[in-house]
Amino acid sequence: MTEEELRFVEGFKVGERYMRAGTDIIAENEHDQYIYTLYAGWAARYRTLDDGRKQILGILLPGDMVGLQAAIFHEALHAVQAITDVTLCVFQKERFVELFRKQPMLGFDVTWLAAHSEAIVESNLLTVGRRNAVERVAHFIVSLHDRLEALDLVSEKTMRFPLTQQQIADALGLSIVHTNKTLKRLGERQLISLHSRQLTVHDRATLVEIARYDDEVAKVRPMI
Amino acid sequence: MTEEELRFVEGFKVGERYMRAGTDIIAENEHDQYIYTLYAGWAARYRTLDDGRKQILGILLPGDMVGLQAAIFHEALHAVQAITDVTLCVFQKERFVELFRKQPMLGFDVTWLAAHSEAIVESNLLTVGRRNAVERVAHFIVSLHDRLEALDLVSEKTMRFPLTQQQIADALGLSIVHTNKTLKRLGERQLISLHSRQLTVHDRATLVEIARYDDEVAKVRPMI
DNA sequence: CGCAGCGTTGATATGGATCAACAGAAGTGG
DNA sequence: CCACTTCTGTTGATCCATATCAACGCTGCG
Numbered sequence: 001m002t003e004e005e006l007r008f009v010e011g012f013k014v015g016e017r018y019m020r021a022g023t024d025i026i027a028e029n030e031h032d033q034y035i036y037t038l039y040a041g042w043a044a045r046y047r048t049l050d051d052g053r054k055q056i057l058g059i060l061l062p063g064d065m066v067g068l069q070a071a072i073f074h075e076a077l078h079a080v081q082a083i084t085d086v087t088l089c090v091f092q093k094e095r096f097v098e099l100f101r102k103q104p105m106l107g108f109d110v111t112w113l114a115a116h117s118e119a120i121v122e123s124n125l126l127t128v129g130r131r132n133a134v135e136r137v138a139h140f141i142v143s144l145h146d147r148l149e150a151l152d153l154v155s156e157k158t159m160r161f162p163l164t165q166q167q168i169a170d171a172l173g174l175s176i177v178h179t180n181k182t183l184k185r186l187g188e189r190q191l192i193s194l195h196s197r198q199l200t201v202h203d204r205a206t207l208v209e210i211a212r213y214d215d216e217v218a219k220v221r222p223m224i
Numbered sequence: 225m226t227e228e229e230l231r232f233v234e235g236f237k238v239g240e241r242y243m244r245a246g247t248d249i250i251a252e253n254e255h256d257q258y259i260y261t262l263y264a265g266w267a268a269r270y271r272t273l274d275d276g277r278k279q280i281l282g283i284l285l286p287g288d289m290v291g292l293q294a295a296i297f298h299e300a301l302h303a304v305q306a307i308t309d310v311t312l313c314v315f316q317k318e319r320f321v322e323l324f325r326k327q328p329m330l331g332f333d334v335t336w337l338a339a340h341s342e343a344i345v346e347s348n349l350l351t352v353g354r355r356n357a358v359e360r361v362a363h364f365i366v367s368l369h370d371r372l373e374a375l376d377l378v379s380e381k382t383m384r385f386p387l388t389q390q391q392i393a394d395a396l397g398l399s400i401v402h403t404n405k406t407l408k409r410l411g412e413r414q415l416i417s418l419h420s421r422q423l424t425v426h427d428r429a430t431l432v433e434i435a436r437y438d439d440e441v442a443k444v445r446p447m448i
Numbered sequence: 449c450g451c452a453g454c455g456t457t458g459a460t461a462t463g464g465a466t467c468a469a470c471a472g473a474a475g476t477g478g
Numbered sequence: 479c480c481a482c483t484t485c486t487g488t489t490g491a492t493c494c495a496t497a498t499c500a501a502c503g504c505t506g507c508g
Contacts, residue, residue, distance in 0.1 A: 045346075047347075047350045049350070049354060049436050050436055050438075054354070055349060055350045055353040055354045057346050057349055057350075068339060069339050069343065072335065072336055072339045073339065073343075077343050077347075078346060097332060100329065100331050100332045101329070104325045105324065105325070107328055107332065108321060108324040108331065110335055111324075111335045114338040114339050114342060115292060115296045115338050118341060118342040118345060119297075121345045121346055121349060122269075122271060122281050122301065122345055123301075125279060125348055125349045126271045126279045126281075128349060128352050128353045128397065129279040129352045129396075129397030130278070130279045131277075132463075133463075133464070164485090164487090165486075165487065166486080172353075173352065173353030173354060174464075175465050176486095177464085177465075177466075177489085181464095181489085182464095184489095214274075357496070388453090388454065388455090389454075389455065390454080398497090399496070399497050400454095400455090401456090401457085401496090401497075401498075402495085402496055402497070404456065404457085405457085408456080408457095
C-alpha cells in the first residue's frame, strides 16, 4: 500500500466500536451508514427463514470486512452477529464511492475481498450440499484452523474456538444433536479435542483426508 | 454509462466465442487469459469433490459475467460449464487492472457484480442448508423464473428451461431420484408443468409461499 | 438396429432429525 | 451462602426424509 493510499484510508476511518458477544453488528435489511473492519474477535454472517431456521454463511475473523454488501446495495441481505466480544474499525459509507474514484487500486482490493468472500461461501455451499456430517465438521475445522494459523492465532495446534455447537450446526446445515455426536466421534478418534472453548487439532492430515479438503482459497490478501 | 466508458469497454473487447452445450468454458484451477460475458444461453458454475460429487453454485444467464474470480485470483476455484450452446463476449484479462485505473466507476460496477453474485450464492447456501426438498425446488424455480422475467425471457408464464434433472439435483444438493419425485409432486399440485425443456409456472404465489421466497436480490444492475 | 442419455417408478436402506431427559457451569437475586 | 434459572452440552430412543438400488421406457442418433 502506498503512503498516499494509507493516508486516504486513515482519513476514511471514523473511529472504533466495541460490541458485546451476541449482538447484531448488522441486521437483515437494515441499512446503516457505516462499513466495518473486524479488528478483534469473531463474528458470523447469517440468513434466516421466517420460521426461524438459520444458516450461517461464513465466519468472520480479524481483518475481515463487515458490511460490504450493505455498502453496495444500500441494505444488507444477510445479518452479521458478534460471536465473541468484538472491536470494529468504523468507516464512512458515503465516502465509499469516493474510494473508487480517488484510489482505484484500493477499489481493486475491495473487489478482491468481495471475490474472496464469495469463494468462501462457495466452499461452504459445496460442503453443505455434498458432504456428509463427518466430512462437514472436518472441513469446517480444518478451514478455520488454517485461517487462524494464517493470522498467527494457533499455537501448539491449539486455538481459541468460541463457537457453540448450535452455531456450528447452523453453519453446517445439521441439527445440534447430530453435530454433538459427530464432534464426539472425531474426539474419540483422537483427531481433535474441544473443551471449554479451546480446540486442538491433533491430526490435521487425517481431517484433510476425511474432508477431501482442497486448500482452495488463496492466502495472499491485500491490506485494507 | 458515459460514452467514454462505453468506448473503453468496446476497446476492451476481443471478440465473440461460441461454445457447445456440455463443454467447460472455464475448468477448475485453470487460468486462461480471458474474461467473458454471457451473451446468449445458459451456463452453470460448479465445484466438485474428488470422488465426483458435484455442486452447482449458481446458474448463469445472459448478461452475467464469467470468470471474474479467475481474473482476480489468476486461477478459478470453480468451473463453469455451458448448459446450452452459448455465445460469449470475450475480454482481455491483462487489461482488467487497467479498467480500475482508467475507469474507476466501471471498477465499482465490477464490485457490484461480484457482490451480487455472492448474494446469489448465499441464497443458495440458505436453500441447501435449511430448506427441505419441496422448498428447495420451489425456491429454485421461482428465483430462476424471476431472473428470466427480468430478462424478458418469460411469456405466458412459460420459459425455456434447459436443465436436466441431474443438474437441478446438483444445484439443490439432492439425489436425482428425489428431485424427479419432487418435481412430479409440484406438477400434480398444478403449480408448474415441465415438458420438453419448457417450464410453465402456473401459480407463482403458492410457490413463493412454499419456498418462503424473500425476493432478496436487487434488480437494478449496472451495465457492463 | 442398437446404443446412450434422460426421465420415471417402486422397494428398501440409512443418515440425520426429532424427542426427551438430564448434567454441569455460570449468573442472579435474595 | 443458597436456591433458581438459563445456557450449553450429552446421550439414548425413535422416526422419517431422502438416498440408494434396480428396472424399465422413451427419444434421438449414428
